[in-house]
Amino acid sequence: MASVHIELPQNSYAIHIEAGLLGLAGERVRGGAPHARCALVSDQTVSALYAQPTTASLEQAGFQVSRVDLDSGESNKNAASIERLYRGFLEDRLERSSPVIALGGGVVGDMAGFAAATYRRGVPFVQCPTTLLAMVDSSVGGKTGFNVPEGKNLIGAFHQPALVLIDPTVLRTLPDRELLCGIAECVKHAVIREPELFEWMKKNAQSILELDDAVIVELIERNVSIKAQVVMEDEKEHGVRAHLNFGHTFAHAIEATAGYGKVLHGEAVALGMLAATRASVEAGLCDVALLDSLERLLDTFGFETACALPDDVILEKAMRHDKKVIDDRVRLILPEALGRITIRDDLSPSCIRAGWNHIRQG
Amino acid sequence: MASVHIELPQNSYAIHIEAGLLGLAGERVRGGAPHARCALVSDQTVSALYAQPTTASLEQAGFQVSRVDLDSGESNKNAASIERLYRGFLEDRLERSSPVIALGGGVVGDMAGFAAATYRRGVPFVQCPTTLLAMVDSSVGGKTGFNVPEGKNLIGAFHQPALVLIDPTVLRTLPDRELLCGIAECVKHAVIREPELFEWMKKNAQSILELDDAVIVELIERNVSIKAQVVMEDEKEHGVRAHLNFGHTFAHAIEATAGYGKVLHGEAVALGMLAATRASVEAGLCDVALLDSLERLLDTFGFETACALPDDVILEKAMRHDKKVIDDRVRLILPEALGRITIRDDLSPSCIRAGWNHIRQG
Numbered sequence: 001m002a003s004v005h006i007e008l009p010q011n012s013y014a015i016h017i018e019a020g021l022l023g024l025a026g027e028r029v030r031g032g033a034p035h036a037r038c039a040l041v042s043d044q045t046v047s048a049l050y051a052q053p054t055t056a057s058l059e060q061a062g063f064q065v066s067r068v069d070l071d072s073g074e075s076n077k078n079a080a081s082i083e084r085l086y087r088g089f090l091e092d093r094l095e096r097s098s099p100v101i102a103l104g105g106g107v108v109g110d111m112a113g114f115a116a117a118t119y120r121r122g123v124p125f126v127q128c129p130t131t132l133l134a135m136v137d138s139s140v141g142g143k144t145g146f147n148v149p150e151g152k153n154l155i156g157a158f159h160q161p162a163l164v165l166i167d168p169t170v171l172r173t174l175p176d177r178e179l180l181c182g183i184a185e186c187v188k189h190a191v192i193r194e195p196e197l198f199e200w201m202k203k204n205a206q207s208i209l210e211l212d213d214a215v216i217v218e219l220i221e222r223n224v225s226i227k228a229q230v231v232m233e234d235e236k237e238h239g240v241r242a243h244l245n246f247g248h249t250f251a252h253a254i255e256a257t258a259g260y261g262k263v264l265h266g267e268a269v270a271l272g273m274l275a276a277t278r279a280s281v282e283a284g285l286c287d288v289a290l291l292d293s294l295e296r297l298l299d300t301f302g303f304e305t306a307c308a309l310p311d312d313v314i315l316e317k318a319m320r321h322d323k324k325v326i327d328d329r330v331r332l333i334l335p336e337a338l339g340r341i342t343i344r345d346d347l348s349p350s351c352i353r354a355g356w357n358h359i360r361q362g
Numbered sequence: 363m364a365s366v367h368i369e370l371p372q373n374s375y376a377i378h379i380e381a382g383l384l385g386l387a388g389e390r391v392r393g394g395a396p397h398a399r400c401a402l403v404s405d406q407t408v409s410a411l412y413a414q415p416t417t418a419s420l421e422q423a424g425f426q427v428s429r430v431d432l433d434s435g436e437s438n439k440n441a442a443s444i445e446r447l448y449r450g451f452l453e454d455r456l457e458r459s460s461p462v463i464a465l466g467g468g469v470v471g472d473m474a475g476f477a478a479a480t481y482r483r484g485v486p487f488v489q490c491p492t493t494l495l496a497m498v499d500s501s502v503g504g505k506t507g508f509n510v511p512e513g514k515n516l517i518g519a520f521h522q523p524a525l526v527l528i529d530p531t532v533l534r535t536l537p538d539r540e541l542l543c544g545i546a547e548c549v550k551h552a553v554i555r556e557p558e559l560f561e562w563m564k565k566n567a568q569s570i571l572e573l574d575d576a577v578i579v580e581l582i583e584r585n586v587s588i589k590a591q592v593v594m595e596d597e598k599e600h601g602v603r604a605h606l607n608f609g610h611t612f613a614h615a616i617e618a619t620a621g622y623g624k625v626l627h628g629e630a631v632a633l634g635m636l637a638a639t640r641a642s643v644e645a646g647l648c649d650v651a652l653l654d655s656l657e658r659l660l661d662t663f664g665f666e667t668a669c670a671l672p673d674d675v676i677l678e679k680a681m682r683h684d685k686k687v688i689d690d691r692v693r694l695i696l697p698e699a700l701g702r703i704t705i706r707d708d709l710s711p712s713c714i715r716a717g718w719n720h721i722r723q724g
Contacts, residue, residue: 009371009372010371010372079445083441086510086516086517090510090512090516093682093683114480117519118476118480118507118517118518118519119516119517120516120517120518121505121507121515121518121519121520122519122520122598143483145480145483148448148452150452153483154448154452154481154482155448155480155481155482156480156482156483157479157480157483157484157519158483158484236484320455321455
């Protein structure tokens, strides 16, 4: 079993990566946050596949399991779903020490995490991510929240999990498009922190896409380690954690203008990284060779590298609604080279437009 | 000016007490959490009295002030009001660093605090409490939240303020019944931590009720110091902070069964302290003399010491919905003597009933 540990001033927790781990969830959760009741939060899609064995394991460990299955998809990451979680917790009288366990992708994890952060002013939270994206990104670091019409994750809280259990075998039932979304975040980690990972992903692209057991565990472990390192350096995103938003200001604008759910988050991030890198090249901050090699790697994995976009005024407005706007200036996370990132709020509109035009279809 | 300082592992802040402080809010807030935009959250009642001078001070200090006035009263401490705050913040595009300033009593402070805790995963928060209850209790310590039909404050978060500004002159417009509510919490502080304060309040009861300037500032400062001390010892209520809930398990059941707003929180706390002390006497944990002197002090201030109550089964059920239920056992905070508290979850139903009967009218 591979494990990564996170040490924060007020929270320390382990991320375990092991085939078949969902079947052991009960004893692991009892060890991490022992209590007689727990809530298992999932969505309809994941629940049909994995709720039964997970519930069985929890019950075997002595838990009384309260189940809430949310509607699947980003479009349901809203206040109404949070309300359903609260209602479920209240009806089953979950107590202050009852853990909430998220079984699903990032949407389920973010919402279950927010409900756990705010139910009775915070209850223990366990992440069992079932998408590659959630495994390498959202399940680690404590960001929770939901979307409002004005933008993604505009309501949220920092609430670190007590434990993260990653069972890579569940990726076998993950749709290819969702797998790619996780790969996009891995590419992002490689660009911002680890040139060696960039090379390793290039070399192992085929094995990653075929879900080769050893390669997938290594991919998850390397990426979780990067994410954990960044979170330990900067838990609340006052500094270096912002680097994880490479590509995301563009991505959020793509998702917001396309309508949530049309473009998947990872697809938008892949496009956003290209736009940001192109803007960086235009501003004279990085060499065009980086843009080329990023484009080639994304292409190897089968990503779209262009999409239909609304006009610049609409995109600009969407960017301004991003959480990273400070004093009305759009703050961009830009690569200078593989493994070297800069944060800039002084890019000219023409550099940003060059980024958008680079990924604009047709 | 009197000041009390709170030092917590991740947050330190000052509580300033000074006549006329609202008129200086702008420079104080700018010093504590400088930014070009801020939100001033109040309710209709308080807003009519104090929003104008506070806004003027904030604008003079260079803030662009976004105003949200909520409907007054505990019955509006709900998800719909939180939603109104989010909408207001989003419309005026408050940023991650824009402070949210609560101008009002505990209801306004709890809701503005929760919105500040969860808007963009947390923005700076400033408390300007306008009731004695909020000054000596809810504005210090970081508890935020709102009510759901199942009970009070069942959804919430810990979010410490960046600054607390207490202007005691505003108490001159506070209704007598509300003033009493604050006095109930002061009596509670005295019982759980400071026999000298109990004696001082007995001696100065008349001056307190007449809002004598020096006496009121001393009352606020002494009580804020007690609250601050408890919060510093135990920020997240894993231990000694629970002592502050003396009387509250009974009080919450009174409020829940009476319907929110019928009985004021402080009135319920006064009754709850009597019920808890009577239960403690019945269980042989404290002397009846304590019950007598508590009853006399409350009577001196003009509190009701009995009220109409539903039958025991309904009260018992309401108590079980309290946040302090662990493993289905009702955990009670009970006095052993002035300044000495014990936490018990093994009181017999007959002791609890004796508590209820003590305050049951007729």
